[in-house]
Amino acid sequence: MDFIPYAKHLIDDDDIKEVVSVLKSDWITSGPKVEEFEYEVCRYLGAKYGVAVNSGTSALDIAVQALGLEEGDEIITTPFTFVATPNSIIYNRCRPVFADIKKDSFNIDPESVRRLITEKTRAILYVDYAGQPCDIAELKKIADEHDLFLIEDAAHALGAEYDNKKIGTFADITTFSFHPVKPITTGEGGMAVTNDASLHEKLKILRNHGIDKDGRERFGPDANWSYDMKLLGRNYRITDFQCALGLSQLKKLDEFIRKREKIAQKYNRELATDGVQLPKFHENTRSGWHLYAVLLPEDIDRDRFFNLMREKKIGANVHYIPCYKHSYYVRNNITGNCPVAEEVFSRIITLPLHQGLDDDETDYVISSFKKSLEEVR
Numbered sequence: 001m002d003f004i005p006y007a008k009h010l011i012d013d014d015d016i017k018e019v020v021s022v023l024k025s026d027w028i029t030s031g032p033k034v035e036e037f038e039y040e041v042c043r044y045l046g047a048k049y050g051v052a053v054n055s056g057t058s059a060l061d062i063a064v065q066a067l068g069l070e071e072g073d074e075i076i077t078t079p080f081t082f083v084a085t086p087n088s089i090i091y092n093r094c095r096p097v098f099a100d101i102k103k104d105s106f107n108i109d110p111e112s113v114r115r116l117i118t119e120k121t122r123a124i125l126y127v128d129y130a131g132q133p134c135d136i137a138e139l140k141k142i143a144d145e146h147d148l149f150l151i152e153d154a155a156h157a158l159g160a161e162y163d164n165k166k167i168g169t170f171a172d173i174t175t176f177s178f179h180p181v182k183p184i185t186t187g188e189g190g191m192a193v194t195n196d197a198s199l200h201e202k203l204k205i206l207r208n209h210g211i212d213k214d215g216r217e218r219f220g221p222d223a224n225w226s227y228d229m230k231l232l233g234r235n236y237r238i239t240d241f242q243c244a245l246g247l248s249q250l251k252k253l254d255e256f257i258r259k260r261e262k263i264a265q266k267y268n269r270e271l272a273t274d275g276v277q278l279p280k281f282h283e284n285t286r287s288g289w290h291l292y293a294v295l296l297p298e299d300i301d302r303d304r305f306f307n308l309m310r311e312k313k314i315g316a317n318v319h320y321i322p323c324y325k326h327s328y329y330v331r332n333n334i335t336g337n338c339p340v341a342e343e344v345f346s347r348i349i350t351l352p353l354h355q356g357l358d359d360d361e362t363d364y365v366i367s368s369f370k371k372s373l374e375e376v377r
């Protein structure tokens, strides 16, 4: 058995054909394929506006910037995420305030959010961990009560559903990532989605240095040379050949999710053992199943278990180290007090789950999991 990674892209000949055809066309960046990708993602989500950028991190950065907050404003977020989430707050000179998570979903705990609200709180930035939607109704209620913005980091949750609606229109801005480990890929890439026309306008220009006209608007015999830089944006543009890959991948997204969902169901059936906390299928939601993460029994040494899995060539992983434990955060005194996140971190392990995982590999992961549990005890 070859090494089995925890996540992996699946690219076929159709995908490659689409990319090559764009490489032979006139527009290879900021062209028609970018718009088409934005349009199709929005159509899939039932959203109004999408701005495709060069990474999920860039999408988060412009999402926070588009809110127009002031230095020192606070944004409540989860520590149980990839560092890009709270980093986007710091890029914009605001302060990440870490709320604790819930032990059943590993998602931000609305009760903890409530306790952390101050005069300076302006927004809640929540993450749908593993593709499992947060308690969005409760977060919206808090946002309404305290007049806060909501940003949803849905890097894991493209195609996931809450109340029979796709994730993408619940928050003021929702962001996605198209990194190869994510639900669909463009190599690197991301998108910020909103139903608000003025936020859309800001997101669009922030992607392109804060300039009010893009390359296509300044091209051709009838175009004028003038433009204005309105905001301090950056170059977060994405290429047309990446968006061609994204368009082709998007057609397969529902099939990818069904495959991952089936594997997750099989894991749940086969791995049910005393003391192991398996992911739940929550009511009113459909997970995108980006990750399959379990809590090991309290008496199991997670790191020894991890090594036993890696020895069996299984790309087990740990998602995530609570962000405030990273040395940059410690050095800059950006702290958190999240006992649930810390306990979950000490016991959690991610098992391989992706659309390319076949039956043999799935069975091998299951038998290796059981064997490693026995070995560690």
Ligand SMILES: *Cc1c(COP(=O)(O)O)cnc(C)c1O
Residues within 6 Å of the ligand: 055, 056, 057, 058, 081, 082, 084, 085, 127, 153, 155, 156, 177, 178, 179, 188, 189, 190
């Ligand atoms: C992957 C990821 C990001 C960043 O996306 P990139 O496309 O890698 O920049 C942000 N947030 C979460 C939760 C992620 O998993």
